[in-house]
Amino acid sequence: MTASPIPLAELNACSKADFVAALANIFEYSPWIAEKAADARPFVGIAQLFEAMQAAVERAPPELRLALIKAHPDLADKTQRVAGLTLESNAEQNSAGLDRLSDAEYTAFQRVNNAYRARFGFPYIVCVRRHTKDSILRDFEKRLPNDAAAETATSIAEICRIAALRLDQAVRADDRLPVHGRLSTHVLDTHSGRPAAGIPLELVELSALGESRVIVRMTTNHDGRTDQPLIGGRPVPIGNYELRFTVAGYFAERNVALSDPPFLDVIPLRFAVAEPEAHLHVPLLVTPWSYATYRGS
Structure with a gap:
């Protein structure tokens, strides 16, 4: 994320390469989404910009959508923290207190992370800025019985929620996204x-x-x-x-x-x-x- 929001007018006027660089991590490690959205410029508001990015995800082939899901880290994973999360993911996990878990909480997260990956083959994804630690653990348990198709759809929906919050922080426009x-x-x-x-x-x-x-x-x-x-x-x-x-x-x-x-x-x-x-x-x-x-x- 940039230190201060980028004016939408600037994004509309800049080169495609600069547009992609500015919004590359709105969707985790997936600059191809910003690249697709760049072709739809100019945008009259941030809502239209987000719709273009979301449409790129919805129209992507299944293998690319799965790669988007797999680009996200496990929650409260100490190894991934040492290896390096994106600045966005690190800030989001810290906001829910996932960087300062009790031993009991860490054990609970490790258990459900492993159970979820074993069942679905990809990481559990939730928009952590909408949750507390307790509600994340409850959500884990509610979603574990789902089938892979349902969890793929839920994961994409949660990724879009994450992206909407990131975009709201990153871009300044006359309109706002209904994320607060x-x-x-x-x-x-x-x-x-x-x-x-x-x-x-x-x-x-x-x-x-x-x-x-x-x-x-x-x-x-x-x-x-x-x-x-x-x-x-x-x-x-x-x-x-x-x-x-x-x-x-x-x-x-x-x-x-x-x-x-x-x-x-x-x-x-x-x-x-x-x-x-x-x-x-x-x-x-x-x-x-x-x-x-x-x-x-």
């Missing part, structure tokens, strides 16, 4: 009937086999919201999360009578994400003695 979601929150003090400002919170990604990890720490602003989304500008990975709100100090600062220790201090809200490109809003309605939430959008 958003997770947001706000806190309403229902004791006083106003937004709750100054409440510390943290978002934690939960893990079944390894350590849970803090994704972000923020403090609510004057509107009871955070200045930025908890997750934004990328997919919200499928998985289980916990939002932790520290509320006792907020009420104490407003001279609200509290028990000692406070009945509610840190409030944990556990929820799951199933749609990475959706907007999920998880608010907190709170008094010193009660709280509620709901699934907003």
